[in-house]
Amino acid sequence: MPAERKRWSQEFSRWFDWVLEEAEIYDYGRYPVKGMGIWMPYGYQIRRRVVELIRDVLDEKGHEEVLFPLLIPETLLRKESEHIRGFEGEVYWVTHGGTEPLDIKLALRPTSETSITYMESFWIKSYKQLPRKFYQIVSIFRYETKATRPLIRLREVTTFKEAHTVHVDFEDADRQVAEAIELYKRIFDELGIPYVISRRPEWDKFAGAIYTVAFDTVMPDGRTLQIGTAHHLGQNFTIPFEVRIQLPDESLDYAWQTSYGLSDRVVATVIAIHGDDRGAVLPPIVAPIQVVVVPIPARDEEQRKRLQDYIGEVEEKLRRLGVRYRIDDREDVRPGRKFYEWEARGVPVRIEVGPREAETRTLVLARRDTLEKTTISIDELEKKLPELLEDIARSLRERAWNWLQSKVKRVETVEEARCVIEEERGIVELPWCGREECGLRLEESIDAGVLGSPLERPEWVRGKQCPVCGQPAVTSIRLAKKY
Amino acid sequence: MPAERKRWSQEFSRWFDWVLEEAEIYDYGRYPVKGMGIWMPYGYQIRRRVVELIRDVLDEKGHEEVLFPLLIPETLLRKESEHIRGFEGEVYWVTHGGTEPLDIKLALRPTSETSITYMESFWIKSYKQLPRKFYQIVSIFRYETKATRPLIRLREVTTFKEAHTVHVDFEDADRQVAEAIELYKRIFDELGIPYVISRRPEWDKFAGAIYTVAFDTVMPDGRTLQIGTAHHLGQNFTIPFEVRIQLPDESLDYAWQTSYGLSDRVVATVIAIHGDDRGAVLPPIVAPIQVVVVPIPARDEEQRKRLQDYIGEVEEKLRRLGVRYRIDDREDVRPGRKFYEWEARGVPVRIEVGPREAETRTLVLARRDTLEKTTISIDELEKKLPELLEDIARSLRERAWNWLQSKVKRVETVEEARCVIEEERGIVELPWCGREECGLRLEESIDAGVLGSPLERPEWVRGKQCPVCGQPAVTSIRLAKKY
Structure with a gap:
C-alpha cells in the first residue's frame, strides 16, 4: 500500500x-x-x-x-x-x-x-x-x-x-x-x-x-x-x-x-x-449539552459575587430558552482545561463569562465548528443564541455536503477511475452498460467495490459508452473503497 | 388443590x-x-x-x-x-x-x-x-x-x-x-x-x-x-x-x-x-391515549355538520390541554363496539359527543375506573378534564392500596397463618425470633414462601413470641404464596 x-x-x-x-x-x-x-x-x-x-x-x-x-x-x-x-x-x-x-x-x-x-x-x-x-x-x-x-x-x-x-x-x-x-x-x-x-x-x-x-x-x-x-x-x-x-x-x-x-x-x-483535531463537533439537535458556560475566575470577593449574580442571570435566560446547558463551575479545574474537555465533547457553543463581561454586561460566545468568538450584549442572548445554533447546524451540513461533492468524480475510462481511487479515494462514477460482467470487471480493474447506480438514469451518460465493453451506457456505475 | x-x-x-x-x-x-x-x-x-x-x-x-x-x-x-x-x-x-x-x-x-x-x-x-x-x-x-x-x-x-x-x-x-x-x-x-x-x-x-x-x-x-x-x-x-x-x-x-x-x-x-372484567384500566401517566372522543352518529346532514364543527372545538381544547387524545371517527364501527375496544385498552376517559351534546354545548365524560358518566358544559372541559385525570390516578392508587392492606394479616400462631393462606392467600405476618431454622419450619408448616422482615422491628411484636420455638420475637416474618 x-x-x-x-x-x-x-x-x-x-x-x-x-x-x-x-x-x-x-x-x-x-x-x-x-x-x-x-x-x-x-x-x-x-x-x-x-x-x-x-x-x-x-x-x-x-x-x-x-x-x-x-x-x-x-x-x-x-x-x-x-x-x-x-x-x-x-x-x-x-x-x-x-x-x-x-x-x-x-x-x-x-x-x-x-x-x-x-x-x-x-x-x-x-x-x-x-x-x-x-x-x-x-x-x-x-x-x-x-x-x-x-x-x-x-x-x-x-x-x-x-x-x-x-x-x-x-x-x-x-x-x-x-x-x-x-x-x-x-x-x-x-x-x-x-x-x-x-x-x-x-x-x-x-x-x-x-x-x-x-x-x-x-x-x-x-x-x-x-x-x-x-x-x-x-x-x-x-x-x-x-x-x-x-x-x-x-x-x-x-x-x-x-x-x-x-x-x-x-x-x-x-x-x-x-469532527476535527480537537474532537467531536456535534450538531445541536443531538448534542447532550448545547451550551456550556465557563466562568473565568474573579480576583476578589466583590468581583466574585458580582460574577455569580451575572451568571445567575445568564442561566435564567438559558433556562427560558429551553436549550440544554451546563454551567461548568468546577473550582479545581482551570478554564483552559474546561475549554479542552468541552471541545473534545463537541459542545456546539461555549459562553465565556468573567469579571470583565459582568462589568460590561457582555458575553463571549465561542462556536465549536469554526472556533470563532463573538462578544454580544447579554440582552441579545435570547435572539442571538438560537440563531447561532441554527447557523452551526446549517454550516456543518453545508461543509459536509461540500466535502462529499468534492469526493464524487465522474470519469469515462478505467484508467482515470483507477487513478482517482488510488490518489484520492472517494467515489468514481462511470458510464455503464448495466451488465454484471462489466461491473465485476470494473471492480477488479479499479480495485474497488461497486456501490451501484443512481435511481434514475443520469443525463450525463447519454451517448457515452461502457468503458469495459464499449456498448452504449444505459446508466452509470459507482465504485469506491468501501468500509 | x-x-x-x-x-x-x-x-x-x-x-x-x-x-x-x-x-x-x-x-x-x-x-x-x-x-x-x-x-x-x-x-x-x-x-x-x-x-x-x-x-x-x-x-x-x-x-x-x-x-x-x-x-x-x-x-x-x-x-x-x-x-x-x-x-x-x-x-x-x-x-x-x-x-x-x-x-x-x-x-x-x-x-x-x-x-x-x-x-x-x-x-x-x-x-x-x-x-x-x-x-x-x-x-x-x-x-x-x-x-x-x-x-x-x-x-x-x-x-x-x-x-x-x-x-x-x-x-x-x-x-x-x-x-x-x-x-x-x-x-x-x-x-x-x-x-x-x-x-x-x-x-x-x-x-x-x-x-x-x-x-x-x-x-x-x-x-x-x-x-x-x-x-x-x-x-x-x-x-x-x-x-x-x-x-x-x-x-x-x-x-x-x-x-x-x-x-x-x-x-x-x-x-x-x-384491571377489571372489561379489560385494562390504565393510570393516565402511562396511558398511550388518555382521552378518546367517540362521536355518536348524527341523523341528517345538517346535524352531522354541526357535530363535526363541535368535535373540532373539542379537539382544539384537548390539543391545548396537552393531553394524549384520539378522535375515533371510524365510520364503519358502531359506538358500542368502540366503547368496548377502548375500555379493553384501559383509556382513562371517554368523551361521548353526539347531536344532543352539540346542541346543548355539553359533553358526556365516562371514566374508565368507576364507569361513572358525568355531563359537563364544553366550557368546563379545560378545568374538569385535568381534575378528572388526577382523580382517576388518585382513586386507582387508593383502591389498590386498600386491596393490598386487606390482604396483609397479622397472626400469632402457625394454625392461623395456615388458615389465612389457605382461605384467602395474601400475606401473613407473624412474630419471629429471627432464626433461619424457624423461618424454614414456618415455610413448611404453612406451605408458603418467606418474603422476609420489615426494615425496622415493628412495634406490635414487642412481648410476642416466635410461634415455632417460643423464644421472644425480635422482628416479624412475612409469608405468602409467591409467583
Whole structure:
C-alpha cells in the first residue's frame, strides 16, 4: 500500500478511536469480547437523541414501534433459502440453557425478517389492514470475519432500527421504498450527514430482496460507509411464511413487503464527518449539552459575587430558552482545561463569562465548528443564541455536503477511475452498460467495490459508452473503497 | 388443590392472558420459543411510558444511563463464586459463531454485575469519582425451569432496568440502598402500585449480595409478586474484579457497590392490579391515549355538520390541554363496539359527543375506573378534564392500596397463618425470633414462601413470641404464596 493511502486510513482510524475515548462516547477494545463495546454516559445521550429523531420521523408517517424476541429458532431462520445463505456464516448460536443442550438451536437475530413475517401470518388477514408499518430498535449480532471497528463494524450492533412493512401489491411496496428513502433523507439532513443514494447491483443486494437501495457517505479517509438501506422484499418471505391476505375481490394472495434499516453507523458518521483535531463537533439537535458556560475566575470577593449574580442571570435566560446547558463551575479545574474537555465533547457553543463581561454586561460566545468568538450584549442572548445554533447546524451540513461533492468524480475510462481511487479515494462514477460482467470487471480493474447506480438514469451518460465493453451506457456505475 | 384456590389462580391467569391479547399489549404463546413474546404497538407505548418514568426518576438523582454488551464471557461470569452458583442453572450459552465453535462460551446476560464491575476496574480509581451511579434498560435471559407466564416469568425479560452504583465505604452503599427504596416508592406511587417492603431472609438474598431488600405486591389471585429489589453488594464483586480506589488518606481499598432492578413485571402489575372484567384500566401517566372522543352518529346532514364543527372545538381544547387524545371517527364501527375496544385498552376517559351534546354545548365524560358518566358544559372541559385525570390516578392508587392492606394479616400462631393462606392467600405476618431454622419450619408448616422482615422491628411484636420455638420475637416474618 502506498504511504499516502496508508496514512489516510490510519490517521482517521486513530483519530476516531481517540475521539470516542476522549469524549467518553464509546469504550471499545477493553471489553473482553471482540467487536463489542460500552456506550458511556455521554455517548449514550448522543445515541438517545439520534434514536429519538429516528422515532419521531417514523412515528409521524404511521410506523408502529414493537419489540420482538432476540432469539430466532433455527427452523424459522432457515425458511427463506436466499436469506439464510446470506447470513449463515455470521450467525451466533445459542445451544445450551443452563447445563442442558436445547432441542433446537436459537440464533441471536442478525435481522428480523423471519421472526416478524412469522408473526404477521397470525396478525394480517385482509387488504383492509394494509399498509402496516412496524419497526423496532434493538441489538443485532453478526459474527463478522472482517476487521471490527468501533460503531462501524461491530459484532453487537446495539442501535439497529429495522422497519418492516406489509402491502397489498408490488406497487405499494415500491412506493414504501420511496417513502423510506424520503424519511432517511430527512434524518440524515437533520444530522448534517451527506449521502449518495444508489441502487445496489444484483450481486450485492440484501439476502432475500428483489432490490436494495442504499445510502453511502464518504468518511474522512475517503472510504465509503453504508449508512442506511431499504429493500423491496417482494413476496420472498410471505410465501414461505404463508402471509396470505384477502384482496378486494375476495381472492387470496400473498402479501408484499419491504424492510429498511439504520444502525450505530449513524452515530459513528455524525462524529466522524463533523469532527476535527480537537474532537467531536456535534450538531445541536443531538448534542447532550448545547451550551456550556465557563466562568473565568474573579480576583476578589466583590468581583466574585458580582460574577455569580451575572451568571445567575445568564442561566435564567438559558433556562427560558429551553436549550440544554451546563454551567461548568468546577473550582479545581482551570478554564483552559474546561475549554479542552468541552471541545473534545463537541459542545456546539461555549459562553465565556468573567469579571470583565459582568462589568460590561457582555458575553463571549465561542462556536465549536469554526472556533470563532463573538462578544454580544447579554440582552441579545435570547435572539442571538438560537440563531447561532441554527447557523452551526446549517454550516456543518453545508461543509459536509461540500466535502462529499468534492469526493464524487465522474470519469469515462478505467484508467482515470483507477487513478482517482488510488490518489484520492472517494467515489468514481462511470458510464455503464448495466451488465454484471462489466461491473465485476470494473471492480477488479479499479480495485474497488461497486456501490451501484443512481435511481434514475443520469443525463450525463447519454451517448457515452461502457468503458469495459464499449456498448452504449444505459446508466452509470459507482465504485469506491468501501468500509 | 381445593376448588376455591384453583378457581382464583386460574381465573386471574386466564383474565390476564385475555387482557394482554384483547388490548393488544403483548402477544404471547404463539412465538415459537417458550417464555418469549412480542410487545405489540399499543403495549409498547405503555411500556415506553413506564420506561420514561423510570428514567426521569433515576436521572434526577444523578444516575447515568449506559449500555453494556449482551454477551458475557464465561470467565467473567465465573469470577464471583456465589453469583455463578445462583445463576448457573439458568444461563443461556452461545457456543458457535457461524459454523465455528467459539474459543470461549458466551453467556446471554442474566444480570450485569460481572461485566459492569469488570469495566469499573478501568474507570474508577479514586474516591473523588464516587459515588458513581450507572444504569441500563436491557433484555436479560433466564432459562426458567418454573412455569413461564407472560410478563411475569419470562425467559427473555425485555425491560430489565438494572442500576449499579459504586461507593467509598459500606455506609455510603447502605445509604444508596435507602435511596433506591425511595426512588422505587416514587415510581410505584406514580403508577398506583401498592407494595410491601421486606428485607429478604439470608437464605433468599441475591446471589452475591450482603443483603437484599425487595418490593412485593399482591396480585388479584392473592399470590405475591416480587416487583423490585435492591442489593448491598459489599465488596463481593470489587475484590475479585479488583476495583481498587484511592481513599482520602491515600491508602488503597476495594470499592463498595449496590445494585437494584425493576423489570417487565412493573408493566404486568399496572395491568393486573387496576384491571377489571372489561379489560385494562390504565393510570393516565402511562396511558398511550388518555382521552378518546367517540362521536355518536348524527341523523341528517345538517346535524352531522354541526357535530363535526363541535368535535373540532373539542379537539382544539384537548390539543391545548396537552393531553394524549384520539378522535375515533371510524365510520364503519358502531359506538358500542368502540366503547368496548377502548375500555379493553384501559383509556382513562371517554368523551361521548353526539347531536344532543352539540346542541346543548355539553359533553358526556365516562371514566374508565368507576364507569361513572358525568355531563359537563364544553366550557368546563379545560378545568374538569385535568381534575378528572388526577382523580382517576388518585382513586386507582387508593383502591389498590386498600386491596393490598386487606390482604396483609397479622397472626400469632402457625394454625392461623395456615388458615389465612389457605382461605384467602395474601400475606401473613407473624412474630419471629429471627432464626433461619424457624423461618424454614414456618415455610413448611404453612406451605408458603418467606418474603422476609420489615426494615425496622415493628412495634406490635414487642412481648410476642416466635410461634415455632417460643423464644421472644425480635422482628416479624412475612409469608405468602409467591409467583
